Amino acid sequence: xxxxxxxxxxxxxxxxxxxxxxKLAVEGRIRKIFHLYGYxxxxxxxxxxxxxxxxERGSAxxxxxxxxxxxxxxxxxxxxxxxxxxxRCVAKYFMDEAGPLRLCYLGATYLNAASxxxxxxxxxxxxxxLIGDDSSDGDAEMVAMVIDAxxxxxxxxxxxxxxxxxxxxxxxxxxxxxxxTQEQLRELIENKNYxxxxxxxxxxxxxxxxxxxxxxxxxxxxxxxxxxLARSMTSNQRALRAIGRLERVQEILDGYGLGGYVSYDLxxxxxxxxxxxxxxxxxxxxxxxxxxxxxxxxxxxxxxGKDAPAVGFAIxxxxxxxxxxxxxxxxxxxxxxxxxxxxxxARKEAMGLAKHFRAGGQxxxxxRKPAGHSVMDYVxxxxxxxxxxxxxxxxxxxxxAEYQVESGQVRMLNTEGYFxx
Numbered sequence: 001x002x003x004x005x006x007x008x009x010x011x012x013x014x015x016x017x018x019x020x021x022x023k024l025a026v027e028g029r030i031r032k033i034f035h036l037y038g039y040x041x042x043x044x045x046x047x048x049x050x051x052x053x054x055x056e057r058g059s060a061x062x063x064x065x066x067x068x069x070x071x072x073x074x075x076x077x078x079x080x081x082x083x084x085x086x087x088r089c090v091a092k093y094f095m096d097e098a099g100p101l102r103l104c105y106l107g108a109t110y111l112n113a114a115s116x117x118x119x120x121x122x123x124x125x126x127x128x129x130l131i132g133d134d135s136s137d138g139d140a141e142m143v144a145m146v147i148d149a150x151x152x153x154x155x156x157x158x159x160x161x162x163x164x165x166x167x168x169x170x171x172x173x174x175x176x177x178x179x180x181t182q183e184q185l186r187e188l189i190e191n192k193n194y195x196x197x198x199x200x201x202x203x204x205x206x207x208x209x210x211x212x213x214x215x216x217x218x219x220x221x222x223x224x225x226x227x228x229l230a231r232s233m234t235s236n237q238r239a240l241r242a243i244g245r246l247e248r249v250q251e252i253l254d255g256y257g258l259g260g261y262v263s264y265d266l267x268x269x270x271x272x273x274x275x276x277x278x279x280x281x282x283x284x285x286x287x288x289x290x291x292x293x294x295x296x297x298x299x300x301x302x303x304x305g306k307d308a309p310a311v312g313f314a315i316x317x318x319x320x321x322x323x324x325x326x327x328x329x330x331x332x333x334x335x336x337x338x339x340x341x342x343x344x345x346a347r348k349e350a351m352g353l354a355k356h357f358r359a360g361g362q363x364x365x366x367x368r369k370p371a372g373h374s375v376m377d378y379v380x381x382x383x384x385x386x387x388x389x390x391x392x393x394x395x396x397x398x399x400x401a402e403y404q405v406e407s408g409q410v411r412m413l414n415t416e417g418y419f420x421x
Contacts, residue, residue: 109125150292
């Protein structure tokens, strides 16, 4: 039983030492990009009422949520998704604000899903929400921010793939498909299951041109020129407006100088029902899953009482860290690289030396040497902790033995030598 207490539950893990420092550094770089774009931080609770995330809000299914109860027997859940939480928060505190709100966040999400391929049930997400802007400029700003955020971490080879759920919805609206058939078809198209699409449509009473449009949908991916070909597939105005929207986004991204990072896929159809327009995901080599997901959700806030358009995205930080590791992209971090080891009689000198380093922005550990342990015990410890220097103060008098941990070299100095540096 004692050993079991040392393990974490399935789907979660510990992160410590240099790995933790790298993750925090990457998060900091991304947040800096968000702030440079004018976004302000927001935090929402880790757990909320179950109804915030119920199915019609397009988040996870009930079985995928971690549920708990408060003392009034209300059903609570650990948040499976950040967007509904922020939508609720905006509706509560900014109900009468008509101007655009730019919000960014960092937090953990929780999905009680079957574990496979090392996927975590607790994942760190950072992202943004732009509330009150229904323009193609807002869409393009999201994609530009994704690109700049990923580049800030050192990632260079990645692609942001754009879709438009309104194109599909325009087609199914014209074809008159019921809700169940729409969902089956969406899943088949999303998975590029050509034969499944063909089989499903065989039993549907619809004009042949509609069937052909759905059959071609999984093939509509590539650059913006390839997407323009979709205009010839339909005369539905809703679908055609969706194509026009993507064209305007491409034009704006070209203005940012970022158009080369973008590709398109009209067969990309999110399972989240709250998306109402552009959707996108970012991928990089060596990873089978997306690093970023996002899109427009103009109707979600209305479910909380505020009629406002919105668009946003989430970066899955854990997957991004895996990608950086697999691509051998180093993240420079400042670790503690020195220790002041002192005898009890040299405490005052040790405190002065540590204060000197810290005032200069250099991290240092202070350790009082207990009886029965040698200096070399701590040199070995410093080596295991990947430190560079151990400074030993043997007693009063200001003498310092400086141990170069890696090389094993030692030199004797006076503390005044450090203070003059």
